[in-house]
Amino acid sequence: NAGVTQTPKFRILKIGQSMTLQCTQDMNHNYMYWYRQDPGMGLKLIYYSVGAGITDKGEVPNGYNVSRSTTEDFPLRLELAAPSQTSVYFCASSPDRINYGYTFGSGTRLTVV
Amino acid sequence: EDQVTQSPEALRLQEGESSSLNCSYTVSGLRGLFWYRQDPGKGPEFLFTLYSAGEEKEKERLKATLTKKESFLHITAPKPEDSATYLCAVQAFRLGGGGSNYKLTFGKGTLLTVNP
Numbered sequence: 001n002a003g004v005t006q007t008p009k010f011r012i013l014k015i016g017q018s019m020t021l022q023c024t025q026d027m028n029h030n031y032m033y034w035y036r037q038d039p040g041m042g043l044k045l046i047y048y049s050v051g052a053g054i055t056d057k058g059e060v061p062n063g064y065n066v067s068r069s070t071t072e073d074f075p076l077r078l079e080l081a082a083p084s085q086t087s088v089y090f091c092a093s094s095p096d097r098i099n100y101g102y103t104f105g106s107g108t109r110l111t112v113v
Numbered sequence: 114e115d116q117v118t119q120s121p122e123a124l125r126l127q128e129g130e131s132s133s134l135n136c137s138y139t140v141s142g143l144r145g146l147f148w149y150r151q152d153p154g155k156g157p158e159f160l161f162t163l164y165s166a167g168e169e170k171e172k173e174r175l176k177a178t179l180t181k182k183e184s185f186l187h188i189t190a191p192k193p194e195d196s197a198t199y200l201c202a203v204q205a206f207r208l209g210g211g212g213s214n215y216k217l218t219f220g221k222g223t224l225l226t227v228n229p
Contacts, residue, residue, distance in 0.1 A: 004156075031215050033216075035219075040221060041221065042117075042200075042219045042220055042221040042222065043157075043200070043202075043217075043219040044219075045216055045217075048215070048216060050215075058216065090156050090157070092156075094215060100162075101147050101149070101159030101160075101162060102157075102159065102217065103159070104156030104157050104158070105156050106154075106155055106156050107154075107155070107156050
């Protein structure tokens with residue numbers, strides 16, 4: 001049982017480049033989320049999705065885009081990377097029940113230089 | 114706006130020295146308060162969900178409690194393997210419902226180090 005799988009684990013981008021962070025879950029969860037974690041700042045919600053074809057903005061969506069074509073996949077797209085996007089990115093999923101916590105992936109550490 | 118404040122930022126204990134971590138929160142209507150453990154280089158791992166004041170949950174050396182304004186994570190006789198960052202998060206009732214009701218607002222965490 002893989003849970004939530006994120007790729008790549010590490011990436012260095014140059015300013016202005018673009019990339020897609022991949023996230024796949026095998027638990028048939030409808031709800032999926034992207035968070036970023038900066039030192040001393042806690043986890044901040046970027047985007048979330050309540051099911052295939054439905055996405056919505058979180059607290060810090062600027063500079064990012066998402067899509068959700070299947071239940072399993074929720075990729076995060078960075079366009080025109082900036083140093084402010086240097087962070088650790090976590091994907092998570094949850095079932096349609098409040099009393100279940102999120103299952104997180106192991107994260108992608110992104111550095112923009 | 115939902116707010117979650119965790120204290121202390123860092124805590125260093127000797128093995129066997131019990132203590133508590135604090136999570137104070139401000140939310141319009143609490144659906145649930147969550148505790149997570151995060152090891153270096155890994156994603157957060159779910160520990161507990163608490164729903165109403167007075168509720169308690171236990172797992173091995175950890176016990177979480179909830180009041181109307183704060184939650185405590187009590188660690189009894191900790192071991193070095195309990196060293197990690199502990200995160201607190203709240204889930205609130207939101208107007209409009211739907212997916213926004215599932216969002217979590219996280220605190221900055223408490224870094225716990227347990228020395229042998």
